[in-house]
Amino acid sequence: xxxxxxxQENTAPEFGFELKATDGTxxxxxxxxxxxxxxxxxxxxxxxxxxxxxLTPDQLRxxxxxxxxGNTYHLMLRPTAExxxxxxxxxxxxDWPHPILTDSGGYQVMxxxxxxxxxxxxxxxxxxxxxxxxxxTPERSIEIQDLLDSNITMVLDECTPYPATHKEAAVSMQxxxxxxxxxxxxxxxRPGYGLFGIVQGSTYEDLxxxxxxxxxxxxxEGYAVGGLAVGEGQKVMFDVLDFTMPxxxxxxxxxxxxxxxxxxxxxxxxxxIDMFDCVLPTRSxxxxxxxxxxxxxxxxxNRHRNDPRPLDENCGCMACTRFSRAYIKHLFTAKEMLGPxxxxxxxxxxxxxxxxxxxxxxxxxxxEEFQLEFHRLxxxxxxxxxx
Numbered sequence: 001x002x003x004x005x006x007x008q009e010n011t012a013p014e015f016g017f018e019l020k021a022t023d024g025t026x027x028x029x030x031x032x033x034x035x036x037x038x039x040x041x042x043x044x045x046x047x048x049x050x051x052x053x054x055l056t057p058d059q060l061r062x063x064x065x066x067x068x069x070g071n072t073y074h075l076m077l078r079p080t081a082e083x084x085x086x087x088x089x090x091x092x093x094x095d096w097p098h099p100i101l102t103d104s105g106g107y108q109v110m111x112x113x114x115x116x117x118x119x120x121x122x123x124x125x126x127x128x129x130x131x132x133x134x135x136x137t138p139e140r141s142i143e144i145q146d147l148l149d150s151n152i153t154m155v156l157d158e159c160t161p162y163p164a165t166h167k168e169a170a171v172s173m174q175x176x177x178x179x180x181x182x183x184x185x186x187x188x189x190r191p192g193y194g195l196f197g198i199v200q201g202s203t204y205e206d207l208x209x210x211x212x213x214x215x216x217x218x219x220x221e222g223y224a225v226g227g228l229a230v231g232e233g234q235k236v237m238f239d240v241l242d243f244t245m246p247x248x249x250x251x252x253x254x255x256x257x258x259x260x261x262x263x264x265x266x267x268x269x270x271x272x273i274d275m276f277d278c279v280l281p282t283r284s285x286x287x288x289x290x291x292x293x294x295x296x297x298x299x300x301x302n303r304h305r306n307d308p309r310p311l312d313e314n315c316g317c318m319a320c321t322r323f324s325r326a327y328i329k330h331l332f333t334a335k336e337m338l339g340p341x342x343x344x345x346x347x348x349x350x351x352x353x354x355x356x357x358x359x360x361x362x363x364x365x366x367x368e369e370f371q372l373e374f375h376r377l378x379x380x381x382x383x384x385x386x387x
Contacts, residue, residue, distance in 0.1 A: 034192020
């Protein structure tokens with residue numbers, strides 16, 4: 001550790017969460033880290049490999065993003081956590097001086113199917129890049145995230161597949177709890193950095209509550225809800241949140257992993273979630289889908305060929321203030337890279353505006369009105385073009 005790093009750690013604020021307002025079970029707060037604060041409810045933009053595809057850090061910041069998610073699995077394989085550490089950590093490496101959360105890599109490893117083997121020790125897997133073999137243990141996952149200099153480190157867990165029997169879910173969850181304890185012991189405590197536990201248990205109320213008890217006994221700076229958005233559908237996801245959230249600590253941030261569509265975010269905030277991440281706005285943007293207050297638009301559709309209007313008349317992003325639907329449709333038809341870039345900027349701006357709107361509504365005690373108006377506009381659909 002360098003003298004400069006030691007000095008920065010000595011002057012960094014303590015990692016913390018302040019709950020500023022509530023409206024029903026919806027919460028408005030602020031998370032403090034060594035690299036600044038971010039407001040909750042928060043949507044964390046996914047920068048899997050140390051970049052948000054197609055955007056510079058300045059463009060990303062201009063969408064309203066305050067925190068970025070990086071991924072342990074991808075960064076450990078390429079360029080390696082050790083190389084990132086040599087270059088001063090992920091904040092410096094990707095020129096993002098703001099908060100960073102890193103996924104433990106568990107979800108990606110579990111999705112490798114035949115290329116991985118789970119034991120009590122950890123997960124042995126083959127790289128999807130070159131077939132090389134690696135061993136990801138709870139201790140190694142924490143070490144990698146420390147090398148990356150992540151502000152919020154996630155414990156290594158086993159992402160239980162859906163559907164799962166009660167017995168399968170119990171075995172998986174209990175292993176994750178043992179791994180969580182090992183992660184806590186391996187984590188290097190320092191000001192402005194935190195470790196989050198991950199609640200598992202599939203769709204079973206007793207297992208979710210058992211998981212929460214195990215994690216709170218260990219003690220974490222925040223708590224995530226994992227094992228959702230894996231094919232169960234929105235109703236089941238909300239049902240699980242309905243019986244999970246009342247048992248969660250109220251004085252720590254709550255993070256719903258891998259979620260989701262705009263309606264997922266609104267419904268989960270209503271149930272007490274503070275933090276989200278999802279590839280949907282960026283991946284959809286690269287594939288021609290724009291999210292708007294009036295629902296999603298397919299910009300490859302020929303109906304936009306001669307439409308002079310912006311994507312969303314209430315949006316202040318570059319795509320909406322400077323370009324027409326007709327132009328963006330042209331970019332996708334011509335396979336010009338500016339098309340995906342503009343839609344990525346727009347979608348991320350829309351998501352950040354949605355979160356800001358929810359924060360304001362909670363502060364002012366009108367979150368129920370916000371929900372009603374959100375659903376009314378989404379159900380009404382896109383406004384037809386003028387003749």
